[in-house]
Amino acid sequence: MPYEPYDAFLLVSFGGPEANEDVIPFLENVTRGRNIPRERLAEVGQHYYLYDGVSPINQQCRDLIATVRTDFAGAGMDLPVYWGNRFWHPMLSDTVAQMARDGVRRVVAMATSAYSNYSSHRAYLDDIAAAREAVGPEAPDIDLIRPFFDHPGFIEPLVEHTRDALDRLPEDQRAGAHLLFSAHSIPTAMADASGEPGRGYGPGGAYVAQLTEVARLISERLGEEHPYDLVYQSRSGPPSQPWLEPDVNDRLAELAEQGAAAVAVVPYGFVSDHMEVVYDLDNEARETAQKHGMHFVRALSPGTHPRFVAMVRELVAERAAGAEPFGLTSLPTCHVCPEGCCSQR
Structure with missing residues (x-):
């Protein structure tokens, strides 16, 4: 090797x-x-x-x-x-x-x-x-x-862990369970500036484009159809500063109002189950779901x-x-980030 x-x-x-x-x-x-x-x-x-x-x-x-x-x-x-x-x-x-x-x-x-x-x-x-x-x-x-x-080594564990999470739901709730793909929220200005300059990304820049594609890749590989949304968590900025939305807790409340009975949250913005996962999802998001009478499971991150x-x-x-970066999408990525790539704002 x-x-x-x-x-x-x-x-x-x-x-x-x-x-x-x-x-x-x-x-x-x-x-x-x-x-x-x-x-x-x-x-x-x-x-x-x-x-x-x-x-x-x-x-x-x-x-x-x-x-x-x-x-x-x-x-x-x-x-x-x-x-x-x-x-x-x-x-x-x-x-x-x-x-x-x-x-x-x-x-x-x-x-x-x-x-x-x-x-x-x-x-x-x-x-x-x-x-x-x-x-x-x-x-x-x-x-x-x-x-x-979008490397298969990142996607495949998330697919497996999502299937495992769905299997933990009551059998009569699995087929209609809603998936929430959760990632760390960041200021919208930072998101808009993510990726290489001049690539023509839309609102949310490379970050949102990548999250959108990864959610699609996982969903398509599950072997069964589930409605899903992209959500964000762990916001820490002042209320006056716009951050990526919707918040996972807000979306859980909306799904409950729409009659959803079961939800599986997939922390696909993370590589391991660290504090933002175990507190913001396993505690806060779980409590939100339970308050609204929804079944809640959380998938593991890739981990080991x-x-x-x-x-x-x-x-x-x-x-x-020096090989061409390998991935499952056509989104651009590069070994050496050019000046101005992924700026703070």
Whole structure:
């Protein structure tokens, strides 16, 4: 399996607290420079305190790394695997420094995010650049793998997990169950600026176009027809700022009014079941559905599904070979994002 010219693989993730005392420092890292009132941080922190301050995301990264190492070894891909987070330990700058001490010179990196927008792609590129600058001239070169939203290794686990979720509904409710494909909301200005400039995306930019196509791919592969909608979750901006809608809870209430009896929520905007999934969906959205008398199930994200793990290896080989990005849609994607791609607004 080709992997040259790289001599290491780096998983780059968001990071999350792992104890109650970590929660506020972690949230301060996430919101640094945005003048978020401390009382707002304390409010958001309550989500974490429900789980003893432990975000699931770090353990999910450890689990993914373990399976990736095994998969690499089985394919003869002799690449050491490193891990660095943007906002909590292990911090990305510390990991880049460790790679430099280890003599690593060329790194292929993957972010734990599948789509194109500032928060899920450009911000990772910026933070990698900042980490390299902090380390200095000994820092390795780092190439970030492109968004993989339509790769079969992302789509197939979501299809399987959606089927599994539907199977958990009462038998007489499965056929008519409504699917809600849920992704992280972002400001509409950021969404409009997602993707490469000049590509002619409509409102919502590349982000909404990609989400629309992935929902179609999953729905078509289920083998049975279900009505479905795209919904958004985890909004965190001021009320005056427009964000992508509809919110998952608002749509659940509307479906109840329209007579829907059962719903399956698919967190297809995420690669693992981290805090936004377990709190915003498993708690808030579930409570909304139950309040309206609807049956509610939630599909798993890709996590460490074997096909997703194999995809990591395939994406490394694709980038190493400079091959044309492979996907199930005709939407454009590129190995190297041009200047101005996925801007903040």
